[in-house]
Amino acid sequence: MKEEFKLYIRELLSWNKKFNLTAITNPEEIKIKHFEDSLSLLQVLKLTTQSIIDIGSGAGFPGLPLKLACPQIKLT
Structure with missing residues (x-):
């Protein structure tokens, strides 16, 4: 796993204690239910030089x- 994803997990769990960003707090579940689910979009989207708007993404x-x-x- 890329170091950026590991950092994301650490920060998510840290901030989640203050702001309840997600009910999923197990790092392995975060990998599956958040990261893998998010990255499954790569199977249907052609993300080469596209721009993406993620409205209301919360965490x-x-x-x-x-x-x-x-x-x-490009992500907005």
Whole structure:
């Protein structure tokens, strides 16, 4: 797993204690239910140089995992 995803998990769990960003607090579940679910969009989207708008993403899903996996996309 990329270091950026590990950092995301650490930060998510830290901030979740203050703001209840997600009910999923097990790191393995975060990988599956947040990261893998978010990245499953790569199977249907062609993310080469596209722009993506992620409205109301809350804890950053699916936008931030997509940006980490495909840094060339423009994410708003």
